[in-house]
Amino acid sequence: xxxxxxxxxxxxxxxxxxxxxxxxxxxxxxxxxxxxxxxxxxxxxxxxxxxxxxxxxxxxxxxxxxxxxxxxxxxxxxxxxxxxxxxxxxxxxxxxxxxxxxxxxxxxxxxxxxxxxxxxxxxxxxxxxxxxxxxxxxxxxxxxxxxxxxxxxxxxxxxxxxxxxxxxxxxxxxxxxxxxxxxxxxxxxxxxxxxxxxxxxxxxxxxxxxxxxxxxxxxxxxxxxxxxxxxxxxxxxxxxxxxxxxx
Amino acid sequence: xxxxxxxxxxxxxxxxxxxxxxxxxxxxxxxxxxxxxxxxxxxxxxxxxxxxxxxxxxxxxxxxxxxxxxxxxxxxxxxxxxxxxxxxxxxxxxxxxxxxxxxxxxxxxxxxxxxxxxxxxxxxxxxxxxxxxxxxxxxxxxxxxxxxxxxxxxxxxxxxxxxxxxxxxxxxxxxxxxxxxxxxxxxxxxxxxxxxxxxxxxxxxxxxxxxxxxxxxxxxxxxxxxxxxxxxxxxxxxxxxxxxxxxxxxxxxxxxxxxxxxxxxxxxxxxxxxxxxxxxxxxxxxxxxxxxxxxxxxxxxxxxxxxxxxxxxxxxxxxxxxxxxxxxxxxxxxxxxxxxxxxxxxxxxxxxxxxxxxxxxxxxxxxxxxxxxxxxxxxxxxxxxxxxxxxxxxx
Numbered sequence: 001x002x003x004x005x006x007x008x009x010x011x012x013x014x015x016x017x018x019x020x021x022x023x024x025x026x027x028x029x030x031x032x033x034x035x036x037x038x039x040x041x042x043x044x045x046x047x048x049x050x051x052x053x054x055x056x057x058x059x060x061x062x063x064x065x066x067x068x069x070x071x072x073x074x075x076x077x078x079x080x081x082x083x084x085x086x087x088x089x090x091x092x093x094x095x096x097x098x099x100x101x102x103x104x105x106x107x108x109x110x111x112x113x114x115x116x117x118x119x120x121x122x123x124x125x126x127x128x129x130x131x132x133x134x135x136x137x138x139x140x141x142x143x144x145x146x147x148x149x150x151x152x153x154x155x156x157x158x159x160x161x162x163x164x165x166x167x168x169x170x171x172x173x174x175x176x177x178x179x180x181x182x183x184x185x186x187x188x189x190x191x192x193x194x195x196x197x198x199x200x201x202x203x204x205x206x207x208x209x210x211x212x213x214x215x216x217x218x219x220x221x222x223x224x225x226x227x228x229x230x231x232x233x234x235x236x237x238x239x240x241x242x243x244x245x246x247x
Numbered sequence: 248x249x250x251x252x253x254x255x256x257x258x259x260x261x262x263x264x265x266x267x268x269x270x271x272x273x274x275x276x277x278x279x280x281x282x283x284x285x286x287x288x289x290x291x292x293x294x295x296x297x298x299x300x301x302x303x304x305x306x307x308x309x310x311x312x313x314x315x316x317x318x319x320x321x322x323x324x325x326x327x328x329x330x331x332x333x334x335x336x337x338x339x340x341x342x343x344x345x346x347x348x349x350x351x352x353x354x355x356x357x358x359x360x361x362x363x364x365x366x367x368x369x370x371x372x373x374x375x376x377x378x379x380x381x382x383x384x385x386x387x388x389x390x391x392x393x394x395x396x397x398x399x400x401x402x403x404x405x406x407x408x409x410x411x412x413x414x415x416x417x418x419x420x421x422x423x424x425x426x427x428x429x430x431x432x433x434x435x436x437x438x439x440x441x442x443x444x445x446x447x448x449x450x451x452x453x454x455x456x457x458x459x460x461x462x463x464x465x466x467x468x469x470x471x472x473x474x475x476x477x478x479x480x481x482x483x484x485x486x487x488x489x490x491x492x493x494x495x496x497x498x499x500x501x502x503x504x505x506x507x508x509x510x511x512x513x514x515x516x517x518x519x520x521x522x523x524x525x526x527x528x529x530x531x532x533x534x535x536x537x538x539x540x541x542x543x544x545x546x547x548x549x550x551x552x553x554x555x556x557x558x559x560x561x562x563x564x565x566x567x568x569x570x571x572x573x574x575x576x577x578x579x580x581x582x583x584x585x586x587x588x589x590x591x592x593x594x595x596x597x598x599x600x601x602x603x604x605x606x607x608x609x610x611x612x613x614x615x616x617x618x619x620x621x622x623x624x625x626x627x628x629x630x631x632x633x634x635x636x637x638x639x640x641x642x
Contacts, residue, residue, distance in 0.1 A: 051580065053608060075273055075609050076641040085424065088453055095302075095409045098384040101455050101474040103481030105527040239424035241375065247271075247304075 022133035022149050026166065028173040030127060032204060035229035037062045042224055043073070049217030060231070060246070066238035070246050083243040092243045099240060130157035131164070141176045142194065144169040161188075174205055187213045199227045269307070274300040275641040279406055283633045294324035298406070302364075310371065314381075316364035316409070323356035333357065342435035343414035346380065363412050377417040382410055383431050385446055385457055386485055387472040390537045390570045390588075391562045393487040393519040394472050396463045397433050397442055399560055402570070402588070403597065405615060406637070425450040431461075439465050439493075459487075463560070466490040480526040487519045491543070492559045507548055510555050510564065518542040519562070531576035535586075539568040546592045549626040565590050565626050580605040588627070595621020595628045613637040 043056045056073035067084040071077045079094040082102075089102040131151040139148050146167040153159035162183035168175055178191040189212045193205030206224040279296040298320045305313035320337070327333050334352050337359050341347075346365065350358035366379030386392025390402045397413040415433040422428060429446040444461020454475030461468060470487035491514050498509045519542070525535035544566035545552050556564035569591055574584035581604045589596040601615035615635045621628025 046579070048579070053580075053605070074641070076275075076611065078273055088425075088450070090425075096384060097382040100389075101387070101481075101483075103476040103525065103527075104479040105476075106481065106525070106533075109527055109531060236424055239421065240427065241370075241373070241419075241421045241424075244375075245370065247306075 022135040022147075023128070025135070025147050025149055025168050025173070026131075026133050026151070027128055029166070029168045029175050032173050032202065035063070037229075037231050037233045039226075039228040039231045040224060041072075041226040042222060045221040045223075047217070047219045047221065056225075058246070060233060060237065062233050062235065062238065066235055068238055068243060068246055079247075081243045081246060083238060083240070085238055090240070090243065094244075099243070127151060127164075130154055130159055136165075138170075139167060141167045144172075144174065144176050146170065146176065172203060174203070176205070189213055195223075199224065200229050202227075202229065270303060270305045272301065272303045273642060274302045275639055276300075277406075277637055277639045279635060279637045281633060281635045283631045285631045286629055290325070290329075292325040292329070294322070294326045296406075297321040300409075310369060312368045314364055314366050314368070314379075315362070317360065317362050318409075319358070319360045321356060321358050327357055328354060334359070339363070339411065341380075341414060342433070342437070342440045344380070363409060373421040375417075375419040375421070377419070378415075380412045380414050381417065382412045383415060383417060383433075384410075385459060385472070387455065387457060387474040387483045388485055388521045388523040388537060389483070389525075389535065390523065391521045391539045391568070392485060393521060393562065394457060394459060394470050394485045396444060396459075396461070396468060396487075396560075397431060399562065403599075403617060405601075406635075423449075425455070441465075444468070463489065464493070466492060477524075480524055483521075483523040485519075485521045487517075489517050489519075491516055492561075495555060495558060498555045502551065505548060505551065507551065510543060510545065510552055510561070511559060513543045515543060517561075533572070533574045533584075535570070535572040535574075537570040539563055539570075541566055541568075548624045549590060549593055550595070550621070550624045550628055553626065563626070565592060567591050577602075590621070590626040593621060593625040593628075595619075595625030597627045597630075609641040611639045611641075613639065 038059075038061055040059045041056070042059060043054055045052060045054045054073065055071065055077070058070045058072060059067060061067040065084075065086045067082075069082040071080045081092040083090045083092070087104075089107055091100045091102055093100060131153055134150045134152070135147055136150045137148040139146055144167075146169050149166050149168055151164040151166065153161060153163075162181045162185055164181070165179045166175055167177040174193065174196070176193050180188045180191070182188050189210060192209045192211065193207070195205060195207035196203060197206045199206065204224075204227070208222040210220040212218050277298040279298065281294045281296075282291060284291045298318065300319075301317045303315045305315070307313065322333070322337065330336070334349055334357055337357065339347065339361060347359065347361035350360055352358075362380065364380055364382070366377055366381040369376045383397040384392070384395060386394040392400070397415060398411045400410045413433050415431050417429065417431045419427050419429045426449040429448070431446070432443045433441060435441045442461065442463045444459050444463070446457060446459045448455065448457045450456070452475070454473050457472040459468070459470045466489055468487055468489035470485065472483070472485040474481075474483040476482055492511050495509065495511045498511075502509055518540070520540050521537060523535070523537040525533065527533045539562060541561060541563060544556075544561070545564055546566050549565045552564035567590070569589045570586060571589065572584065572586035574582060577583050581602065583602050585598070585600040587596050587598045598618040598620065599615065601613065604612045606612055613636070615637075617633040619627045619630035619632070623629065
């Protein structure tokens with residue numbers, strides 16, 4: 001569960017940064033998805049070689065500390081709500097009408113084996129602050145003319161990746177592709193964005209796939225059904241009372 | 248059986264047409280197979296339970312929500328055939344309203360319909376008023392909850408995930424995002440079975456704290472609970488202190504041949520506490536330990552007191568109880584778990600291995616065993632070895 005929360009936060013809030021100079025490019029890409037607060041409806045699909053599972057949710061968030069996540073699908077889990085306030089997380093189990101405080105060690109559990117690592121989800125590393133950025137070329141990806149930018153973690157950033165390579169579209173600052181490499185320089189996974197749509201006034205990719213390199217047939221897909229940026233919300237919305245009430 | 252199928256068809260048809268904004272419908276259908284060989288009988292028992300549940304929410308106004316949840320169970324098999332009045336073991340006894348009915352009850356099968364939640368929530372600013380049959384879950388621990396005075400539960404009743412409810416009026420006033428004051432009143436047909444209590448809950452130092460005070464069946468009770476973590480491991484607990492329970496003379500006859508005294512003949516006030524800790528490793532391996540102490544619990548011939556303890560609302564007849572669980576995601580779709588409840592005094596225990604598997608979306612298989620082990624007159628001795636297999640389809 002916790003993994004999901006952080007993942008959502010990752011998606012709704014952050015992403016990548018760098019100097020038009022590469023740093024400037026990365027910053028603009030980062031700002032494309034960034035908002036002080038947001039409401040979104042998301043479907044996540046775990047795809048394995050011989051099975052797949054889907055989960056849908058509604059997410060209210062106020063960066064960087066507050067979120068409520070309401071699960072709408074599958075029916076088995078419908079109505080389960082997660083409340084995040086700073087570093088504390090609670091679940092509301094509507095069937096037993098019980099609030100459970102989730103211990104930190106439990107928050108790292110994945111949902112049905114998604115391809116997101118703990119680091120993706122939990123670490124609030126900043127693609128701007130924690131990396132140096134270098135323009136290493138220009139390439140066309142999926143029809144987009146892109147800057148190819150290399151992000152190298154700063155020595156003290158405590159990031160697990162050896163480097164990240166991001167393709168950032170010249171006009172729109174969309175990121176059709178991001179690649180993550182380990183410290184030995186091997187590609188670990190790719191992050192592919194597609195299905196460009198206008199949502200709440202912004203042109204964004206609404207379909208994302210996280211594809212691990214060494215596990216053929218595996219991927220994790222996120223689809224945005226709806227996003228509202230900078231919604232009217234404040235810290236007091238993220239409460240026990242609303243955790244039980246949202247729908 | 249026919250009625251069950253009809254009910255499922257009926258439910259699915261409304262479900263298809265009914266996902267509108269002003270109400271929602273969901274639920275599940277379960278089939279539970281069980282088999283047990285009791286020490287006292289020659290024959291192995293085979294039992295079947297078909298269980299459908301309908302959960303509905305109704306939103307007539309923006310600040311008013313109605314919740315109606317029905318469970319309908321059909322039992323057949325050896326137990327129904329052998330026990331003269333098996334329905335007594337199925338029936339839930341509620342202190343105020345009877346919202347249940349045996350649709351049929353014959354030698355081969357029993358059909359039991361029960362509403363275990365019917366309540367309205369009214370929201371007015373920071374005040375939430377809830378009236379009707381609901382669950383009041385004040386406990387912070389995950390196995391034993393001395394703080395759940397209104398609706399005690401048993402961890403061994405694995406097939407009732409919703410847990411029992413109670414007919415009550417509940418006023419929750421939220422004093423902050425994660426703090427509240429609450430008054431709950433649960434009247435009963437017999438005045439002496441009424442309960443009413445106040446709760447104050449707050450959050451500080453990354454911990455949730457609960458404090459309660461009230462009367463449970465005309466006996467005062469005070470208590471506290473907490474939930475937080477130490478080095479990322481969950482750390483929870485509950486403590487209650489209550490007036491000695493009412494004297495139940497009925498059991499004196501049961502006990503006199505053994506020359507032992509009933510739990511309720513002890514006139515000392517009762518101290519209960521639970522300590523609970525758990526830790527999840529990154530590879531999903533999970534450890535959970537809980538300890539229960541009951542100052543008026545027994546330390547000898549504990550098995551003889553189980554029924555009296557249950558009737559007194561005690562979570563165990565024993566002075567000490569220990570719960571230990573290990574579980575692990577064998578695959579992303581399959582979780583294996585084993586827990587035991589051990590009586591450290593008489594060394595009896597129940598061992599509960601289980602396997603849950605997601606066959607397809609919303610269809611789950613659950614295999615579980617309840618293996619009771621211990622010598623005569625121990626808390627968990629002599630109940631036999633139960634195996635269960637359950638299919639559950641959620642909609």
